[in-house]
Amino acid sequence: MIILQRLKRTLILLSMKFFYLLLFASLFIYSPVKSQTQKPVTGLGAPVVDKRVELICIAARLADFEEYSNDYDKSYVRDIHQYFDKYKNHPLVKYMQQLREANGIGYDAVVTMAVHLTPLPALKPVIAFNDSIPDKRYGTPANALKFAALLRDFYKATNFKHFFDMHQETYKSVVERFASVFNKLDAQWFPKYYGLAPKGSFKIIIGVGLGSNNYGPKVVFPNGSETIYAIMGVWQFDDKGLPVFEEASHLPTLVHEFNHSFVNNLTHKNRFLLQNSGSKIFTVLHSRMQKLAYGEWEAMFSESLVRASVVRYLMDHGKDSVAAEREIQYQQSIGFLWIRELVALLGKYEINRKRYPTLESFMPEIVEFYEHTARDIPVIISNYQTKQPHVVAITPFSNGSKNVDPSITELKITFDKSLAGKGYSINFGESGKEHFPIVKVIGYTDNNTAVVLQLVLKPDFDYEFNLTGRSFKTADGYPLEDVNINFKTKK
Numbered sequence: 001m002i003i004l005q006r007l008k009r010t011l012i013l014l015s016m017k018f019f020y021l022l023l024f025a026s027l028f029i030y031s032p033v034k035s036q037t038q039k040p041v042t043g044l045g046a047p048v049v050d051k052r053v054e055l056i057c058i059a060a061r062l063a064d065f066e067e068y069s070n071d072y073d074k075s076y077v078r079d080i081h082q083y084f085d086k087y088k089n090h091p092l093v094k095y096m097q098q099l100r101e102a103n104g105i106g107y108d109a110v111v112t113m114a115v116h117l118t119p120l121p122a123l124k125p126v127i128a129f130n131d132s133i134p135d136k137r138y139g140t141p142a143n144a145l146k147f148a149a150l151l152r153d154f155y156k157a158t159n160f161k162h163f164f165d166m167h168q169e170t171y172k173s174v175v176e177r178f179a180s181v182f183n184k185l186d187a188q189w190f191p192k193y194y195g196l197a198p199k200g201s202f203k204i205i206i207g208v209g210l211g212s213n214n215y216g217p218k219v220v221f222p223n224g225s226e227t228i229y230a231i232m233g234v235w236q237f238d239d240k241g242l243p244v245f246e247e248a249s250h251l252p253t254l255v256h257e258f259n260h261s262f263v264n265n266l267t268h269k270n271r272f273l274l275q276n277s278g279s280k281i282f283t284v285l286h287s288r289m290q291k292l293a294y295g296e297w298e299a300m301f302s303e304s305l306v307r308a309s310v311v312r313y314l315m316d317h318g319k320d321s322v323a324a325e326r327e328i329q330y331q332q333s334i335g336f337l338w339i340r341e342l343v344a345l346l347g348k349y350e351i352n353r354k355r356y357p358t359l360e361s362f363m364p365e366i367v368e369f370y371e372h373t374a375r376d377i378p379v380i381i382s383n384y385q386t387k388q389p390h391v392v393a394i395t396p397f398s399n400g401s402k403n404v405d406p407s408i409t410e411l412k413i414t415f416d417k418s419l420a421g422k423g424y425s426i427n428f429g430e431s432g433k434e435h436f437p438i439v440k441v442i443g444y445t446d447n448n449t450a451v452v453l454q455l456v457l458k459p460d461f462d463y464e465f466n467l468t469g470r471s472f473k474t475a476d477g478y479p480l481e482d483v484n485i486n487f488k489t490k491k
Contacts, residue, residue, distance in 0.1 A: 044185070044187040046175075047178045048204070048205055049207075051120050053111055054207070057111070057209035058080055058084055058160075059096060060106075062085070062087065062088050072211055072234065076167070083158075092147075092150035096147075105138065106293075107215070108215040109137045111207065112134045113147060113148070117148055121155055123151055126219060127219065173242060178245050178250075180247065181246075181251050185254055186317060187258075189313055193309065195356075195358030195360075199226045200225045202229075204254070205232070206234065210232075210233040210234065211234070212235035214232050214253050215229075215230075218264075229257070232253065232254060252313075252327060259306040260302065262359070266359065273367045274367060276371075276374070277371045278298065278301050281374050285335050289335060291334075308346055311328055314327055326477075328343060332384065341369070345369050387476075389417040390416050390480070394412065395411070396411075401487045405489070405490065409457075410455065412450055415449050415450065415472075417449065418449050419444070419448045419449070423471040425469070425471035426466065436464075451472075460491045462486070463487055463489070467482065
C-alpha cells in the first residue's frame with residue numbers, strides 16, 4: 001500500500017518480593033538503558049526485549065493472526081519466515097488457530113499469556129490460571145494450561161534459543177534507540193494522577209516481532225503486588241532499516257499502555273453502572289469500534305478513559321497545547337467523539353483532589369458523563385460530521401463510472417470545505433497496487449477546496465484508491481471520512 005502521506009501510527013509495573021525479582025531478572029536479554037531523569041522510587045525498569053514475547057509473537061505470525069503479520073521490519077520478518085515456516089504445522093500453531101476461531105483469541109490476549117509465564121524454558125504460570133487469567137478469551141484454565149504446554153514444546157522443537165541468539169545485535173539496537181523515549185517518561189505521574197501508591201514495578205518490553213501494535217497487560221499476584229507492563233511494538237525505520245522511536249508518537253503510546261493497568265479495572269468495577277450507556281453508544285459506533293478491534297462496550301469505555309488520560313498527561317508535561325490538541329483531534333477522528341469533553345471533565349478531577357483523592361473516587365462523575373453522552377450521541381455524531389470535509393465532486397468523470405476515457409491524465413477532486421493543505425493521504429484500494437492509477441499529486445487548488453491528481457490509464461481496466469483523513473483535514477483539524485474512488489476505463 002502506498003500512502004503519499006501517512007500519519008505516524010498513533011499508542012505497568014509496580015516491585016515484587018525478592019524471590020520474584022530474582023525470577024524475573026532472567027527474562028530479558030538487554031536492558032542497558034539507564035534513565036537520567038527518573039527517580040528510583042518509581043519502580044520503573046529499563047526497556048528490554050523479552051524472550052517470551054518474541055516467541056509467542058512468532059507463533060501468532062505462523063498461525064496467521066493478521067495483527068501479528070505485518071512486515072514493517074522487513075529483515076527480521078524475512079528471518080522469521082526462513083527459520084520458522086517449516087514449523088507451521090506444529091500443534092501450538094494449530095491450537096492457536098482453533099482458539100482464535102472458537103474464542104477470538106488475538107491482540108492483547110497473546111502477549112498477556114507471555115507475561116503470565118515464567119522464564120524459558122519452563123514457561124509455567126506465574127500465578128494460578130482461572131477463567132479470566134491470563135485472559136478470558138482462552139476459555140478455561142485447562143485451555144490456557146494446554147497453550148502453555150504447547151508453547152514449551154514449540155520452544156524446544158524450533159530451537160528458539162538459537163534464533164534469539166542470532167539476533168542479539170537487532171535487540172540491542174532496538175533497546176538503545178528506545179532510550180530517547182524512555183528517558184522522557186515521567187513515571188511519577190501515574191501514582192500522582194490516579195492517586196494510587198505503587199504496588200510493584202513498571203516494566204517496558206519492546207516486542208520486535210509485535211509490529212505496530214502496543215499493549216498494556218498487568219499481572220496481579222495473590223499478595224496484592226503487581227507488575228504493570230507497556231509492551232511496545234516497532235513500526236518505524238530509517239533508510240538504513242534501523243528502528244526509529246520518536247517522542248511525538250511513541251511517548252503518548254507508552255503512557256497509553258501504562259494507563260490501561262489503572263483504568264481497565266475501574267471500568268470493570270463500575271460495569272453495571274456503565275452498561276446501559278455503554279451499550280447505547282457502542283450500538284451506534286459499532287462499526288468504528290470494530291475497526292479498532294474493540295468488540296464490546298467495556299473495551300470502548302476503557303480505551304476512552306485511557307486516551308483522555310493521555311491527553312491530561314500531555315497537558316501536564318507540554319510547554320504548549322499543540323501535542324494535546326493533536327491527540328484530541330486524532331481520537332475524535334477514529335471514533336471517540338466525546339474525548340474533548342471527557343478531557344475537560346478530568347480537569348475538574350485534577351483541580352479537586354481533596355474531594356477526589358483517586359480517579360476511582362471520581363468514577364460517579366464519569367458514569368454520569370457517559371449517561372449524558374449516550375443520550376446525546378446522535379447529536380454529537382451529527383455535529384461532528386457537519387464539521388468534517390466531504391467529497392462533493394470529481395471531474396472529468398463521476399465516482400463509480402464504468403466508461404472512462406483512458407486518455408484522461410488528470411482528475412480533480414472537490415471538497416465542500418477548505419482544507420489545511422498540509423499534505424495528502426491516498427492509499428491503495430483493496431485491489432492493490434496494480435489498480436492504483438495515480439502517478440503524481442499535482443497539488444491543491446481553488447483555495448484548498450480541491451486537489452488535482454495526475455493519472456496514467458489503460459483501456460478496459462478497473463482502478464481504485466482511497467482518500468483518508470490522515471492528511472485531508474480542515475484547518476481546524478476535522479478529518480475527511482475515508483472515501484473510496486473507483487472507476488473503469490472503456491475499451
